[in-house]
Amino acid sequence: MSDKFSTIEGQASYGVGRQLGEQLAANSFEGIDISAVQLGLSDAFEGKESVVSMQDMQIAFTEISQRIQKVQEEAAAAASEEGDKYLADNGAREGVVTLESGLQYEIITEGNGDKPGYDSTVRTHYHGTFISGDVFDSSVTRGEPAEFPVSGVIAGWTEALQLMPVGSKWRLFVPQHLAYGERGAGAAIPPYSTLVFEVELLDII
Incomplete structure (x- = not known):
């Protein structure tokens, strides 16, 4: 380890740089020049005159923003488009029911308990994947059921849960407009994602 990192000040300074780097990596753009970033950071900290005019920086920021938006x-x-094709093919499979909203479901196990209402709170186990099969969330993996109000989840779940008797396990195929739509859900779920869930309705609480 370099001597500069053997002091508290050096370690904290490096930590600041790491944090800035992590933030930049999470909000970067193609073609970013790290050496230019370092120079800009150094010049700003030391109060030096900018080597790039404010007007040129603003033009560059606007251009990069437009590129990112296009991507x-x-x-x-x-x-x-991929989600629409998946649902069209999936809806043709035997055993898959397509509702007027576009929600699709497949019954794995049919329970015989009560059905929740819009204002009910339920306990479920679920396993959520993208249409690629990649898992994005799973109470099954965590080993702990999830409890939530029927009205407080994505529209596809709200609709399906009111059709499911307690004790049922269904596979839901949720179009993007009944899931997280154009906004997505943070870094976990990109915009316009069609989602697949296996949902087991354990109880109404």
Whole structure:
């Protein structure tokens, strides 16, 4: 380890740099020049005159923002198209029911208990994947059921839960407009994602 990192000040300074780097990596753009970032950071900290005019920086920021938006729009369109095709093919499978809303479900186990209402709170086990099969969330993996109000989840779940008797296990195929739509859900679920859930309704509480 370099001597500069053997002091509290050096370690804290490096930590600041790491945090800034992590934030930048999470909100970066294609072609970013780290050496230019370092120079800009150093010049600003030391109060030096900017080597790039404010006008040129603003033009550059606008151009980069437009590029990022274009990439996001193309990715969203592709995800939406892929989801629509998946649902069209899936809806043709035997045993898959397609509702007027576009929600699809497949009964794995049919329970014989009561059905929750819109204002009910339920306990469930669930396993959520993208249409690729990649898992994004799972109470099954965590080993702990989830409790929530029927009215407080995505629209596809709200609709399906009111049709499910307690003791049922269904596979839900949720179109993007009944899931997280154009906004997605943070870093976990991209915009316009069609989602697949295995949902077991354990109880109404």
